[in-house]
Each structure stands twice: as structure tokens, then as C-alpha cells.
Amino acid sequence: MIRVHVRQIPPEGLHIEGEEPGENFLDLPPTDPVRAVGPVTYALDVGTDQHAIWATGTAALDVELECVRCLEKFTYPLEAPEFAAHVDLEDQETADLTPLVREDMILALPAHPHCDWAGDKVCAGLARTASPANGEVVPATDGADGSGQLTHHAWDALSQLKLRQD
Template sequence: MKKKLLLIDLATLPDEGQPLSGELPAEIFDLPEDDDAKAVGPLEFDLHVQRFGSELLLTGRISAPFEFTCVRTIHPFIQTIEVDPAAISMEITEGEEIDATEAVREEILINLPADPRCENADEPQECEIDPRYLAVDKPAGDTVETRPRAEGDDRWAALDALKNTDSDR
């Protein structure tokens, strides 16, 4: 199967530019299987393409839906990453065709959230941390075990020793 690309034919591109709409398959994102973000739909684009000397400018809107895991609730959710307005500049090199696939792909990927939360989902959810997992103010009858600290953890002892020597002066 031939990979679908966003190819722009410079020979037929009018001086005033032209609109370009369509979609690219989710496979173009090529994210690792264990990545926190998973593309669940195509990258859609509605762009105006215009040449300015040795530069190709793509302006308009691009979007793609992704599945994330909420950093607060640990629940999966779908969020469409939309870049509107998008402005992508590409240098024109030798050749009659420019492949803008990678540039459009990267524009979506750099806009993925660092800490995805389900309150930002396409269908927002209540994004509250389950109080059973909070270390502070845990209810007495809680059944969730607190992870024990390592025996003989003396990482703070060195700092405590410095504090004690400063107070002796």
C-alpha cells in the first residue's frame, strides 16, 4: 500500500496560491506503541498554499484526534488537536513537487499536551483526583495502601548535617 502524502505541485501552483483540503491517514504520525498519545483518526487540513520566492507558505487549519490518558484520573479520553490558524513555512529546494506531509505532521505533534487532562477532552469529563490516592489527609478507613519508604533512606541526612553545622556558627 502506497503511503498517502501531501504533495504540492509547484509547476501548477498559481501565483496567488490555491486552497488545498483533504486528509492524511493516522499512520503518518508513526508514534511508538507505548506512547502516551495514540492517533485515532486522520489528520484533516484546510490550507491555502502560496509561493513567495524560495518559500512555500501553508496557512489555514489542521487537526487530528488523539487518545490520551488523563494525568489526574488515569482514564483514557479523546482530544482533537487543532491548530487554527496554522502557518507553516517551507523552503523550496530543487524539484517540481514539495512534500509537506512531515511539516504538517510536526505542527500537530508539537501541539500535543504535555500533561493531558480529561477536562480538555472533546467530551469534557470531571477531572478530579480520587482522594484515596492522595497522601495528605487520607481517610482513616482507606483501603489503598501507602507505599512504604525505603528502609534506611538517608538522602536527607546529608542536608540535615549541613543545617546543624550552620547553626553551630
């Protein structure tokens, strides 16, 4: 648990860093293909005015995802790069930030994970969609998936560019 003791937060605030077991941290259903493959690491700045605490910082966890295209499993560095939370205090002496960090990390999970997200490989699923007749790649149909990532088509264009430069 990422827990802070309210009375141990000095007026100038507190910087906390640490690790939590990654397994079960995301608290996903057993059927979910997402698996933690390491610990959760976090670095947070915590402040309080005795009525509330707030925390800002980062948290990261390597997870194993399943590519929506080729179903291959791959490791993805899941990150909550701009974690920010505010917790109202009643009489408690400690505040547990775990659920808030968890929520941010789950929101950071790609909705449509692609194994070639980093651009250092070409998804095998993409190769299978190539037409043998003219060698052209069929445009990806999941380009507008809202994940904010480049589409497979774009990655393919990029990797071809790299090949030409070599």
C-alpha cells in the same frame, strides 16, 4: 502525504483541503500512549514565488490521550489552528508538507493531558484526592505544569459553580 505540486500553484495561490490517515501520522514511538482515532483533516492556503512555497491553515486530528491523573483514556481534538510553514525550493516539483504539519501537531499535544480538559466531567483521580475528613479537595500539585490549561482545582471550582446554578 500532504504534498503540493509547485507548478500547479497559480500566482493567486492555491487552497487545498483533504484527509490523511491518522494512524502513524504523528510518527510517535510505539510505547507512546497517544493514539490517532481518526483521519488528519487539513485546509491550507499555499503560495509560491518559485523560490519557496509557503502554506498557512489548519490541521486537526482526534487523538486518544491518557489522563495524567486517573490514567483514563479519553479523546482529545488535537489541532494546529495556525499552521504556517515556509519551504525553500531547489529543483523539486513537489513539496511535502507532512513533516511540518506533524511537527505543529506534536507541539499542540498537551504536555500533561487531563481527562476533564473540556470541563464536562470531573476527573475520577480528583475524587480520590478528596479528604474524607472534611470533604475538601487537596489542591492539585501539577497546577504549574505550563500547559496553559486550568488546573484541576480550578475545574473543580467551576463544576461546583455549575451545580449551584442548576
